[in-house]
Every structure is written in C-alpha cells, then in structure tokens.
Amino acid sequence: MVSQKEVIKMVGKVVEALPGTKFKVELENGHTILAHISGRMRKHYIRLVPGDRVEVEMTPYDLTQGRISFRLRDERPSKDA
Numbered sequence: 001m002v003s004q005k006e007v008i009k010m011v012g013k014v015v016e017a018l019p020g021t022k023f024k025v026e027l028e029n030g031h032t033i034l035a036h037i038s039g040r041m042r043k044h045y046i047r048l049v050p051g052d053r054v055e056v057e058m059t060p061y062d063l064t065q066g067r068i069s070f071r072l073r074d075e076r077p078s079k080d081a
Contacts, residue, residue, distance in 0.1 A: 002059045002060075002061070006059065006060055007057045007058070007059065008057070008058045008059070008060060008063075009055060009056070009057055009058075009069075010027050010028065010029070010055070010056050010058065010066075011027070011028050011053060011054070011055055011056070011072065012025040012026055012027040012028060012033075012035075012053070012054060012056050013025065013026050013051065013052070013053055013054070014048050014049065014050050014051065014052045014053075014054060015032065015050060016050060017048065017049070017050060018034075020036075021036055021037045021042065022034060022035065022036050023035050023036070023037075023048060023068065025054060025056055025066070025068070027056070031063075033056070033058070033063070033064055033065060033066050034064065034065050034066075035054075035056050035065065035066040035067060035068045036067060036068065037067075037068050038057075038067050038068060038069045040069075041068065041069075041070075041071070046071055048068065048071060052071055052072075053071070053072040053074075054068045054069075054070065054071050054072060055068070055069050055070035055071075055072060056068055056069070057069050
C-alpha cells in the first residue's frame with residue numbers, strides 16, 4: 001500500500017466515460033490516463049460527465065492509472081451577473 005506522502009495529485013479533464021465507473025482523463029501535462037471513482041464519490045452519488053475538471057491521485061509505480069478523488073467546480077460566470 002502506498003503512503004499518503006507518495007501519492008501524486010494532478011488536475012485533469014474527463015474525456016470519456018467508460019463502463020464500470022472508469023474514465024479517460026487528460027491531465028494538464030497532456031498525458032491521458034485511465035481512472036476510477038473513489039469510494040466517497042461513489043457513496044455520495046457524485047456524477048461525472050465528459051468535460052468535468054477533476055483531481056486525480058496516482059501512485060509513482062504506475063503512472064497510467066489513477067483514482068478520481070474530487071470534482072472541481074466550474075469557473076463559468078453565474079447567469080445572474
């Protein structure tokens with residue numbers, strides 16, 4: 001098991017939703033990885049759609065897979081403004 005210190009956190013964008021709660025995520029550095037939803041996101045029914053910005057945790061041992069730990073808020077202006 002990887003300790004919390006060794007986890008690599010990166011921000012990316014969901015490109016494609018795959019079967020089995022897996023997603024293709026394009027990271028800010030241009031790499032594309034396969035990621036699954038964390039248990040807390042599954043527990044609280046947080047939905048992801050292509051285009052969502054997410055925070056991904058990866059292990060230094062396999063940089064092609066990761067876990068989506070957080071969905072970031074949109075930076076769009078509100079409709080009221």
